[in-house]
Amino acid sequence: MKFTARSLWHIPLLLLAVTMLMPLALMFTTSLGTARMALDPGESLWHIFWPRVWHWHNYADVWRGNVGLDPRHPAKVNFVRYYINSSVVAVCVTVGNVFTSACAAYAFARLRWPGRDRIFVIYLATMMVPAPVTLIPQFALMKHIPEWLHAVIPAVDWTGLRYLGTSDSAPALGRLVGLDSYFALIAPALVSAYGTFLLRQFLLTIPRELDEAARMDGATHWQTFSRIILPLARPGLATLAIFTFMGTWSNLLWPVVVTNLEALFTLPLGMQEFQSQGGTEWHLMMGASLLMILPVVVIFIAGQRHFIRGLTMGAVKG
Amino acid sequence: MMKPRAKLGDLRPALAFLTPNLFGFLLFTAGPVLFSIYLSFTSWDALRPPHWIGLGNYVRLLGFEDTPQGWRASDPDFWRYLGNTFFLLLTLPLNIAGSLMLALVLNQRLRFQAFYRLMYFLPSILYGVAIFFLWKYMFEPNYGLFNAILGRMGVAPLRWLEDPHLAKPALIFMMLWLTVGGAGMIIYLAALQTVPEELHEAARIDGANRWQQFWNVTWPALRPATFFIFTMGLIANLQWSFDVAYIMTDGGPFGSTTTLAFYLYLKAYRFFEMGYASAIAWILFFITLALTLVQWRRSGESTL
Numbered sequence: 001m002k003f004t005a006r007s008l009w010h011i012p013l014l015l016l017a018v019t020m021l022m023p024l025a026l027m028f029t030t031s032l033g034t035a036r037m038a039l040d041p042g043e044s045l046w047h048i049f050w051p052r053v054w055h056w057h058n059y060a061d062v063w064r065g066n067v068g069l070d071p072r073h074p075a076k077v078n079f080v081r082y083y084i085n086s087s088v089v090a091v092c093v094t095v096g097n098v099f100t101s102a103c104a105a106y107a108f109a110r111l112r113w114p115g116r117d118r119i120f121v122i123y124l125a126t127m128m129v130p131a132p133v134t135l136i137p138q139f140a141l142m143k144h145i146p147e148w149l150h151a152v153i154p155a156v157d158w159t160g161l162r163y164l165g166t167s168d169s170a171p172a173l174g175r176l177v178g179l180d181s182y183f184a185l186i187a188p189a190l191v192s193a194y195g196t197f198l199l200r201q202f203l204l205t206i207p208r209e210l211d212e213a214a215r216m217d218g219a220t221h222w223q224t225f226s227r228i229i230l231p232l233a234r235p236g237l238a239t240l241a242i243f244t245f246m247g248t249w250s251n252l253l254w255p256v257v258v259t260n261l262e263a264l265f266t267l268p269l270g271m272q273e274f275q276s277q278g279g280t281e282w283h284l285m286m287g288a289s290l291l292m293i294l295p296v297v298v299i300f301i302a303g304q305r306h307f308i309r310g311l312t313m314g315a316v317k318g
Numbered sequence: 319m320m321k322p323r324a325k326l327g328d329l330r331p332a333l334a335f336l337t338p339n340l341f342g343f344l345l346f347t348a349g350p351v352l353f354s355i356y357l358s359f360t361s362w363d364a365l366r367p368p369h370w371i372g373l374g375n376y377v378r379l380l381g382f383e384d385t386p387q388g389w390r391a392s393d394p395d396f397w398r399y400l401g402n403t404f405f406l407l408l409t410l411p412l413n414i415a416g417s418l419m420l421a422l423v424l425n426q427r428l429r430f431q432a433f434y435r436l437m438y439f440l441p442s443i444l445y446g447v448a449i450f451f452l453w454k455y456m457f458e459p460n461y462g463l464f465n466a467i468l469g470r471m472g473v474a475p476l477r478w479l480e481d482p483h484l485a486k487p488a489l490i491f492m493m494l495w496l497t498v499g500g501a502g503m504i505i506y507l508a509a510l511q512t513v514p515e516e517l518h519e520a521a522r523i524d525g526a527n528r529w530q531q532f533w534n535v536t537w538p539a540l541r542p543a544t545f546f547i548f549t550m551g552l553i554a555n556l557q558w559s560f561d562v563a564y565i566m567t568d569g570g571p572f573g574s575t576t577t578l579a580f581y582l583y584l585k586a587y588r589f590f591e592m593g594y595a596s597a598i599a600w601i602l603f604f605i606t607l608a609l610t611l612v613q614w615r616r617s618g619e620s621t622l
Contacts, residue, residue, distance in 0.1 A: 017437040023456060038461070043461075048463065103336070107332040107336040111331060116332070122348065136595055136599070137350030140364070271451060308504055311501045
């Protein structure tokens with residue numbers, strides 16, 4: 001290897017890389033320490049990043065939700081439940097959003113019909129509208145949906161709390177629709193103008209001859225879509241899936257607004273339960289944080305290529 | 319005369335493919351946008367039906383009153399939080415400068431380029447509550463990492479998030495860590511590949527130094543990328559200013575980290591002034607729109 005002036009760049013670059021990783025290292029080492037160590041102002045810098053004892057069982061405490069500095073008043077955090085809720089919501093939203101976006105993208109990119117471009121422009125226009133604008137009407141909608149449904153189908157109990165099973169300790173599943181329901185957490189994210197736009201752009205890059213040939217051979221639109229277009233659009237679908245999953249996983253504002261029921265908390269909401277009146281147990285909080293970002297890291301590493309293409313697709317021509 | 323079949327084209331299959339999406343779009347996006355316009359002209363506590371007050375909310379937000387002490391804003395909080403919003407928007411130019419610098423350095427043919435790129439990029443994908451709690455812990459005045467390091471250097475502990483003068487810069491610093499190696503850097507790296515080498519060549523022959531080359535060749539060529547990063551960052555900024563206020567500061571100390579996005583949330587869900595909050599949302603929209611248009615003009619209007 002030849003030494004050049006350019007090699008000197010490695011010094012600041014490496015320093016920066018270490019700086020960027022330091023907070024994440026702190027998250028990891030704090031999660032293995034004890035409550036006392038996390039709150040000790042006199043702890044040496046070395047031991048902040050290299051705990052004296054590695055308490056791996058902290059993760060068992062996080063998972064079971066054994067929280068509470070004061071042993072006389074043990075608190076219980078339903079971490080597993082939040083984890084399941086977040087997973088259910090993120091997976092449903094991702095699958096649903098990719099499906100509705102792909103179908104609509106096919107209609108916008110492959111079919112000719114009157115009004116197509118006008119409707120697409122409306123989709124584009126709403127992408128400029130920031131989420132706070134639609135927040136309150138969406139909340140109002142969720143609040144009133146049970147009444148409207150009741151007016152149409154009075155036989156169903158739209159507002160009662162549902163449980164998984166009939167025993168006294170059966171976990172709550174929230175309401176059927178409206179506030180405090182999985183429906184509220186999932187439904188509004190099943191369709192997005194952004195996803196429709198992204199996949200339309202992607203479908204436009206697939207040569208038309210392929211699906212025209214299929215149509216000539218007598219394939220229906222559905223067959224063309226599911227057998228020709230979808231397999232070819234797989235990289236685009238993966239890109240949208242990754243973005244949607246990550247966005248839903250970290251979404252705080254919407255769950256804050258539509259859920260008061262602890263059983264329906266997603267991770268961003270539930271994490272706050274690790275804060276308590278007596279002071280936060282930072283070692284458990286950091287363990288929970290690490291478990292929360294783990295799926296994101298795994299998905300990013302698995303789909304790095306798609307992720308980066310998604311970022312650069314809109315910004316760089318060609 | 320055209321056959322009706324030809325006029326309608328693929329309308330029937332198009333409707334079949336579009337219906338689920340269009341239904342959700344009308345119900346959860348287009349409908350709410352229209353309803354939000356209506357709500358911003360009403361007074362609504364989410365219990366009784368909305369009550370039409372015309373421009374009342376906007377007058378209360380933007381208006382001034384003649385008091386014995388002189389002219390006073392009818393909602394002084396709004397103007398303060400507007401200031402906070404713009405202060406935190408400083409993250410954007412800092413982020414653009416930082417990510418461009420990183421991209422320029424990494425764009426030289428360096429060894430381990432992929433490693434550095436990954437390390438710088440990692441924080442940005444982790445955006446979320448977990449990271450905000452981590453930084454809340456690091457900012458803790460008594461046992462947080464920053465004061466531990468400063469303490470070893472003989473600096474008295476700073477009350478990062480509890481000092482009205484420090485809280486905003488501290489949050490901007492956190493956000494730079496989170497985003498400086500993120501989407502912006504990746505987009506700039508990709509965009510730098512598209513700058514034609516001949517242009518640099520020509521500038522060199524004309525005797526331009528490296529700084530002049532950058533300013534006259536590279537920077538103009540990157541305009542579309544800059545515009546894209548700016549617009550994306552603007553919308554993302556609204557979201558993080560809410561998340562951060564909710565998790566880390568509760569908008570404090572003394573409202574110094576309350577932005578319009580968080581003010582909207584407070585008005586709507588702690589004071590149940592939903593109409594007023596809707597008006598705030600539309601003002602946020604117009605700010606976003608205005609900044610985007612200004613940036614679009616500056617980037618030469620040819621970028622889209």
